[in-house]
Amino acid sequence: MCEVQALIRDLASSDASIRNRSALTLMDLGDERAVEPLFRAITKPENINHRGTLVYALSAFNCEAFMEVLVDIVLTGSFEVSITAFSIIADSITSPESLIQMQAQLLKFDKNMLSADHHHEAYQELLELAASVSGEYEQ
Template identity: 35%
Template sequence: MNKIRLEEVIESGDLKEAVKIIEDVGEKLDHTFTPILLRYLVTTDSVLLRNVIAITLADLGDSEAVLPLIDLLKNPKTKGNRGTLLYALEFFDVSTYVVMLVDLLDDTFEASRQSYQLISTVQDKISEAQKDICRQMIRRKLTDHKNKYKRDFLLESLELFT
């Protein structure tokens, strides 16, 4: 596989071909593409391309992907399109980012459920201090009027930190 070819098709906007190449990278577990994938993960405005790259990085298992994925979750440009990014994080230890994940519990339906899933997989690795912060955050979310329809889910989420 040719890294230059991947860059060419991405830059030309040929998303169909880019997706094909990126999926092939994931199937062959070609770690030499990691730097290119990381670069386009954070720079692309294409939701499709970003999602395919995120899944491929998860398949590759390169922990270098964790921080860029976390940063993207905080980026307003990913609002409404965070589910796949969160899914990709399931392949990594995200216990140090649990507070940020709690912040997404009142995001879109998919993002909130993916966050819950991620939190539940690392809850045994979370310190008491982190649990305290997370409980406080969820309690604040419970008092926010915009979350009135998410109350049951937030109460269930609170139980992860008891």
């Protein structure tokens, strides 16, 4: 129990290697208490260029409750971060509610404000994912 709390504290470190080591250990432990602190670390402005491992660590967890943040990460992150977050979204759409959350977040984005080519492609891929998953829930 104390180990998890110490690892969660380390996610706030200013040292990327400490954050990354902590995130990977939390991923291996699979303790759900790590999800929210991982998202906090990922969304800190000072970590924007150092969050690939943090996002990867989320792949071990159910992130359905953070669908809006994941969509933001896909549409604003580096290529690696975008791809990883997209994969997490695909695994996290486990209910009509999570699909609706994803679609609502997509509607908030102005496609013209997407900065990189991979963001435009990711936007299109999210739309296609939403359409395919939507069909599953209609049946």
